[in-house]
Structure formats: structure tokens, C-alpha cells
Amino acid sequence: DVKVTQSSRYLVKRTGEKVFLECVQDMDHENMFWYRQDPGLGLRLIYFSYDVKMKEKGDIPEGYSVSREKKERFSLILESASTNQTSMYLCASSQNRVWSQPQHFGDGTRLSIL
Amino acid sequence: GQQLNQSPQSMFIQEGEDVSMNCTSSSIFNTWLWYKQDPGEGPVLLIALYKAGELTSNGRLTAQFGITRKDSFLNISASIPSDVGIYFCAGQLTGANSKLTFGKGITLSVRP
Numbered sequence: 607d608v609k610v611t612q613s614s615r616y617l618v619k620r621t622g623e624k625v626f627l628e629c630v631q632d633m634d635h636e637n638m639f640w641y642r643q644d645p646g647l648g649l650r651l652i653y654f655s656y657d658v659k660m661k662e663k664g665d666i667p668e669g670y671s672v673s674r675e676k677k678e679r680f681s682l683i684l685e686s687a688s689t690n691q692t693s694m695y696l697c698a699s700s701q702n703r704v705w706s707q708p709q710h711f712g713d714g715t716r717l718s719i720l
Numbered sequence: 721g722q723q724l725n726q727s728p729q730s731m732f733i734q735e736g737e738d739v740s741m742n743c744t745s746s747s748i749f750n751t752w753l754w755y756k757q758d759p760g761e762g763p764v765l766l767i768a769l770y771k772a773g774e775l776t777s778n779g780r781l782t783a784q785f786g787i788t789r790k791d792s793f794l795n796i797s798a799s800i801p802s803d804v805g806i807y808f809c810a811g812q813l814t815g816a817n818s819k820l821t822f823g824k825g826i827t828l829s830v831r832p
Contacts, residue, residue, distance in 0.1 A: 610762075612762075639819075646824070647824070648723060648808075648822055648823065648824035648825060649763075649808070649822045651819065654819065664819075696762050696763070708751075708753050708765050708768050709753075709765075709810075709820055710765060711755075711762035711763045711764070712762050713761050713762045714760075714761065714762045716760075
């Protein structure tokens with residue numbers, strides 16, 4: 607089974623802090639994704655990556671950056687956290703960009719910015 | 721970005737009943753996926769469909785890839801309390817950077 611692990615289930619940070627959300631997958635997947643999930647808005651793609659050191663902007667990249675130094679790990683960074691970034695953050699991975707393989711999700715990090 | 725159409729937003733059924741959900745799009749997809757999300761958890765893949773007209777079952781769940789490639793259906797038979805959750809559909813184009821287009825989800829409640 608695919609295992610996508612997010613480092614924290616719950617996180618509380620203060621406005622202006624730099625926040626790191628970590629995600630690790632154990633299936634040697636090439637693709638990794640970060641989403642945020644908000645009531646009434648569904649899942650929105652923030653950033654994704656096809657390979658180590660590669661990244662692409664999703665639909666809502668503003669205020670975020672990402673890092674992929676190793677194939678199994680994809681980090682989401684909130685450069686200066688703001689209250690409107692309070693949300694559920696979901697990481698996902700899929701096999702590669704050529705074949706239509708499903709994305710598998712982690713359990714999510716519920717982030718509160720005070 | 722584009723989203724798929726899922727409605728209604730919420731459904732309430734009695735335990736033991738069957739329930740059907742659909743997902744529609746103005747665009748064609750090569751792959752349709754159905755996920756379920758329990759409260760406080762991440763979405764879990766239920767069924768993946770790769771071919772127009774395909775009908776696939778997973779236990780009490782059955783999903784179909786619409787012939788037009790613009791829609792998909794999920795049926796749950798003989799519902800039980802643990803079926804409660806949010807059901808998302810997602811469409812994917814082959815080679816389209818593997819990105820998914822999601823519906824907003826349907827929240828299912830099952831009355832004992």
C-alpha cells in the first residue's frame with residue numbers, strides 16, 4: 607500500500623512566522639502535490655513537483671513556496687504566515703507524469719494561524 | 721481553476737438504503753476517480769476508472785465511467801453507518817501533468 611505521511615496532524619502558529627509542512631511518501635513516486643481544503647471551496651492545488659528540485663505552481667501559489675531536495679520528501683513553506691492561511695493542508699503523491707495513476711493522500715495537517 | 725459538478729452538497733439516507741451520486745464536467749477526461757474522506761482524515765481512493773463505459777465494483781460500491789467521458793456515477797448499496805463521510809470525484813487527463821480536477825464533494829449522512 608502507498609503510504610503518504612504528513613509530519614503533523616495539528617499545528618498552531620502565529621502571524622508572520624515561517625511555517626514548514628513536511629510530507630514523505632514511501633512508494634518511489636515521481637509526482638507530489640500540496641493542496642489546501644476549505645469548506646465550500648473544495649481542494650485547491652498550491653504547488654506540485656515531478657522530480658527532485660522541480661516545482662510547478664498550482665492554482666493558488668501566492669504566499670507559499672515548496673522544496674523537493676529528495677524524491678520521497680516534499681515540503682510546503684509559508685514564508686510569512688497569515689490568518690487567511692488557516693486551513694487543512696493535504697499532501698498527495700502519484701507514480702509518474704506519463705501514466706494516469708491515481709493520487710494518494712496523506713491524513714492532512716490542520717493548520718491554525720493566530 | 722475548473723471544478724467538476726457534484727450535487728447536492730449533502731445527502732441524508734437511512735441505513736440499508738442505496739444511494740447514487742454523480743459527477744459532471746464540461747470537459748472530457750481520460751480517468752475518473754472517486755475518493756472518500758472521513759472527518760479529520762485525508763481522502764482515500766475508492767475506485768479508479770480508465771475507460772469510457774467501464775463499470776467497476778469495490779465491495780458495496782459501484783462506479784461507472786460515462787460514455788461521453790464527461791461524467792461518472794458512484795453507487796453505494798445497503799448503506800451502513802461507516803459510509804458517512806465526504807465523497808469526491810476527480811477527473812484526470814492523460815499526460816496533463818497528472819493534475820486532478822476535483823468536485824467539491826458530497827457529504828453523506830446515514831441515519832441508523
